[in-house]
Amino acid sequence: xxxxxxxxxxxxxxxxxxxxxxxxxxxxxxxxxxxxxxxxxxxxxxxxxxxxxxxxxxxxxxxxxxxxxxxxxxxxxxxxxxxxxxxxxxxxxxxxxxxxxxxxxxxxxxxxxxxxxxxxxxxxxxxxxxxxxxxxxxxxxxxxxxxxxxxxxxxxxxxxxxxxxxxxxxxxxxxxxxxxxxxxxxxxxxxxxxxxxxxxxxxxxxxxxxxxxxxxxxxxxxxxxxxxxxxxxxxxxxxxxxxxxxxxxxxxxxxxxxxxxxxxxxxxxxxxxxxxxxxxxxxxxxxxxxxxxxxxxxxxxxxxxxxxxxxxxxxxxxxxxxxxxxxxxxxxxxxxxxxxxxxxxx
Numbered sequence: 423x424x425x426x427x428x429x430x431x432x433x434x435x436x437x438x439x440x441x442x443x444x445x446x447x448x449x450x451x452x453x454x455x456x457x458x459x460x461x462x463x464x465x466x467x468x469x470x471x472x473x474x475x476x477x478x479x480x481x482x483x484x485x486x487x488x489x490x491x492x493x494x495x496x497x498x499x500x501x502x503x504x505x506x507x508x509x510x511x512x513x514x515x516x517x518x519x520x521x522x523x524x525x526x527x528x529x530x531x532x533x534x535x536x537x538x539x540x541x542x543x544x545x546x547x548x549x550x551x552x553x554x555x556x557x558x559x560x561x562x563x564x565x566x567x568x569x570x571x572x573x574x575x576x577x578x579x580x581x582x583x584x585x586x587x588x589x590x591x592x593x594x595x596x597x598x599x600x601x602x603x604x605x606x607x608x609x610x611x612x613x614x615x616x617x618x619x620x621x622x623x624x625x626x627x628x629x630x631x632x633x634x635x636x637x638x639x640x641x642x643x644x645x646x647x648x649x650x651x652x653x654x655x656x657x658x659x660x661x662x663x664x665x666x667x668x669x670x671x672x673x674x675x676x677x678x679x680x681x682x683x684x685x686x687x688x689x690x691x692x693x694x695x696x697x698x699x700x701x702x703x704x705x706x707x708x709x710x711x712x713x714x715x716x717x718x719x720x721x722x723x724x725x726x727x728x729x730x731x732x733x734x735x736x737x738x739x740x741x742x743x744x745x746x747x748x749x750x751x752x753x754x755x756x757x758x759x760x761x762x763x764x765x766x767x768x
Contacts, residue, residue, distance in 0.1 A: 452675060453487045454667065457501060457510035459494040464641075469698045471514065474567075474665075477686040482679045488512065506562035508668040517662040518598045523559055525746045527662050528739050529755035530570065531600050533732045534656040539703065540696030541765035542570040546662060547692040549758045557747045563666035566683070567691030571635055572703050573657030574601075577648040578631040579624055582718040584652070586727050595620050595632035600735065601659050605633075607731040608724075617642050624648070633659065636706040637699065645713060652718045654728065665691060 456475065460466050467490075475488035496504050501515035502523075517524040518531065529535075530549070536542040546568045554560060576583045576594075583589055590609040596602055597614065605612040610631075615623060617638055623629045624647040632648060639648055652658075665687070672680070711717070720728075736755065743751030 451485055451487045452679075453489050454511040454671065456488050456490045456512040456514075457495045457504055458490050458514070459498045459501065465698060465702060466514075470695055474686065474691055474694060477690075478683055481682040481686045486675065486679050486683065502563075502664065502666065505666045505668050508670060510668075511671045512566070512665070512667050514663065514665045517664060521599050524662075525739070525742070526554055526557060526559060526748050526751075526754075528600060529736070529751070529758055530662050531598070531660045532736060533604065533654065533658055533728050535570075535573075535660045535758075536762045536766070537573045537656050538696075538762075538766050539570055539572040539700040540693055541762050542572075542660065543568065543692040543696030543699075544689055544765055545758050545761035546570060547689050548761050549754060551688075552757065553748065553750075553754045559747065562669050564669055564672040565664065566667055566687040567665040567695065569663045569665075569692055569695030569699065571661035571663070572637065572699050573635065573654070574633055574659035574661075575636055575639075576631060576652040576654070576658055577634055577639055577644070578650040578652075579647055580630070580650070582650050582652065582716055583631070583720070584718050584724065585721045586724050592630040593628065595623060595629050597633070598661075601633055603735060604659065604728065604731055608727060620644055621647065635703060636710060637702040640706045640709060641702075645710065645715075649715045650718065651710065651715060652720055654720055654725070658728070663695070 456471065458467055458471055462468075471490065475490065479487050491510065494501075495510050498515055499519040501513035502520065504510050505513040517527050521528070527546075530542070530546050536545070550565065550568055555565070576589075578592070581588065583592075586608055589605075591611060593611045593613055594605050595615050595617075596605055596612045597616065602612045602614070613623070613629060617632075617634060620629070620632045620634070620642055621644060624632065624644065632644065634642065634644070634648075636651065639645060639651075675683070736752075740751040740755070743749055748754060
């Protein structure tokens with residue numbers, strides 16, 4: 423083999439290696455870790471988080487993958503900070519776990535916020551985008567999506583709740599300051615405890631009643647202990663949730679892939695979340711009706727009492743707006759309600 427042939431062979435080899443190297447680099451995926459605190463069989467895992475993760479991979483042509491960790495890296499209440507600090511790239515959780523930090527969102531958890539969960543979830547995303555995306559409380563992360571729990575229900579162990587008198591001195595499990603204020607205003611005795619403790623407390627006679635959505639009555643296995651339900655039109659209360667990505671990690675993703683990720687996140691995620699929660703709520707009511715549970719309509723007096731408490735809370739919250747970075751809090755609350763009404767076709 424002469425020198426000319428040898429050089430040509432070497433150069434061909436170098437060229438091939440370079441092509442292979444470039445090719446390997448171009449298909450190397452960015453893997454984002456996701457900390458999830460509900461079981462792998464829970465519908466939030468199977469029908470929301472995994473569905474969204476698959477959509478991200480498809481939208482980015484495989485350049486970005488989401489890997490769900492085998493177990494959570496902290497308690498549910500820690501998950502905002504876990505993403506902000508980068509302990510996990512992506513987390514989801516309940517804003518209600520840190521009510522003072524996220525006081526700007528209380529408007530979406532008050533009574534009469536809405537009973538169609540896809541519409542409340544999308545309205546919440548639209549409101550966040552318009553009023554809160556630059557709010558200091560949400561710094562350090564990229565907001566990928568929000569969602570709502572659905573209309574909260576008064577569930578009792580032994581009787582129908584129709585009038586304010588029916589709630590007087592009743593021991594009721596609740597979560598968060600909004601629910602506490604409502605129960606106190608209605609003459610009940612609020613007892614703070616996570617939903618996972620409701621079975622134990624009801625069975626032990628510590629509680630007379632517990633606040634849950636109908637889906638939670640089923641999923642917390644409370645069906646036999648809570649056979650009486652009072653549904654308040656548009657909800658006795660609601661709760662709000664987030665899906666977030668560490669901001670530093672977000673900035674390492676190309677602009678093209680950021681755009682692709684947000685195409686399946688944001689409003690799209692809110693719709694996915696809301697539609698799946700609505701499906702669970704509808705199925706739960708069907709199951710409870712089939713099992714002979716009673717569903718009561720609140721009296722006009724009870725509704726008026728709830729409305730009075732709600733209006734007072736809304737005014738007090740709005741007055742504190744500057745303290746949580748919102749000068750036009752009532753405008754924000756009205757925008758949310760208007761978006762909800764448009765989305766449900768009212």
